[in-house]
Amino acid sequence: DAKTTQPTSMDCAEGRAANLPCNHSTISGNEYVYWYRQIHSQGPQYIIHGLKNNETNEMASLIITEDRKSSTLILPHATLRDTAVYYCIAMTTDSWGKFQFGAGTQVVVTP
Amino acid sequence: GAVVSQHPSWVICKSGTSVKIECRSLDFQATTMFWYRQFPKQSLMLMATSNEGSKATYEQGVEKDKFLINHASLTLSTLTVTSAHPEDSSFYICSADGTSGSNTGELFFGEGSRLTVL
Numbered sequence: 001d002a003k004t005t006q007p008t009s010m011d012c013a014e015g016r017a018a019n020l021p022c023n024h025s026t027i028s029g030n031e032y033v034y035w036y037r038q039i040h041s042q043g044p045q046y047i048i049h050g051l052k053n054n055e056t057n058e059m060a061s062l063i064i065t066e067d068r069k070s071s072t073l074i075l076p077h078a079t080l081r082d083t084a085v086y087y088c089i090a091m092t093t094d095s096w097g098k099f100q101f102g103a104g105t106q107v108v109v110t111p
Numbered sequence: 112g113a114v115v116s117q118h119p120s121w122v123i124c125k126s127g128t129s130v131k132i133e134c135r136s137l138d139f140q141a142t143t144m145f146w147y148r149q150f151p152k153q154s155l156m157l158m159a160t161s162n163e164g165s166k167a168t169y170e171q172g173v174e175k176d177k178f179l180i181n182h183a184s185l186t187l188s189t190l191t192v193t194s195a196h197p198e199d200s201s202f203y204i205c206s207a208d209g210t211s212g213s214n215t216g217e218l219f220f221g222e223g224s225r226l227t228v229l
Contacts, residue, residue: 036220043115043204043220044155087154097145097208097218101155 001100002027002090009106012082018075020105022088025069031092033064034099035073037084037107044087044101047073078109114138115207117221124195125229131191132224134205140185141207146178149202149223161188161205195228202226 005023012018024033032051036044048055048062050071055062061074075082087104114137124130134144144161159169159180167180177199179191188207192199204223 038155041202041223041225043117043206043223045220046217049217097143097206098157098160099145099147099155099206099218100157101147103154 001092001095002031004088004090004102006086006088006102006105008103009108012075012078012107012109014080014109014111015077018078018082018107018109020073020075020086020088020107021070022073023070024088024090027068027090028092029068031090033062033068033071034089034091035060035062035086036089036099037082037086038104039081039084045084047086078107080109080111083107083109115205115219115221117203117205117224119224120222121225121227123227123229126196127194129191129193130195130226131189132203132205132226134188134190134207134221136186136207136219139207141188142185143208144182144188145206145218146180146188146190147204147206149204155204158190163188192226195226197228200226200228 002024034049035047038044048060050062064071085104116135118133142163146158147155149155158173159167161167161180161182163182169175182188202223206218206220
């Protein structure tokens with residue numbers, strides 16, 4: 001599975017949109033991009049995933065570049081409860097479930 | 112959404128004893144479950160894949176005789192840390208595939224179990 005690169009940390013103001021970048025320049029055609037987050041001392045929580053097209057759900061939007069080498073997770077209106085470590089993971093269906101978590105991005109939402 | 116539950120949430124044990132952690136899928140069947148470990152200020156590390164009715168497959172560097180995994184039913188996997196030592200103190204997290212084998216959807220994680228070995 002492709003290695004992903006994320007910024008170590010980000011600060012975001014409450015109520016504003018949070019844009020979290022992820023670089024996956026070696027991603028292959030059959031690798032999905034998954035986003036999870038982990039609030040302190042809890043298990044990871046699924047946010048969204050996509051292959052080629054942009055995706056949106058009740059939590060976030062996922063924008064994948066046309067060449068698929070990078071993506072951005074957008075939290076449209078950040079709240080204090082969105083403070084967490086956000087993980088971007090590239091994975092094929094062959095290795096489904098065997099998530100290789102990187103360091104992720106520590107997002108701190110401030111009032 | 113689907114729920115994965117772990118028990119206990121936290122456990123303290125003496126060095127040399129064994130500890131069992133349960134992972135249950137509450138409203139779906141999971142033929143495959145995964146066990147992760149997370150040390151303080153570090154990311155999650157995959158330990159093993161638990162397959163219902165067959166032996167677990169372990170990641171490189173994980174001792175299968177120390178971390179015993181049993182997946183006897185479609186809703187329960189257990190991780191037993193045998194002869195625990197202080198260096199085994201960690202946050203253990205399980206996950207389960209709730210997509211009925213489609214392999215492209217959401218993976219559900221438990222709340223985690225914090226093990227402290229004295």
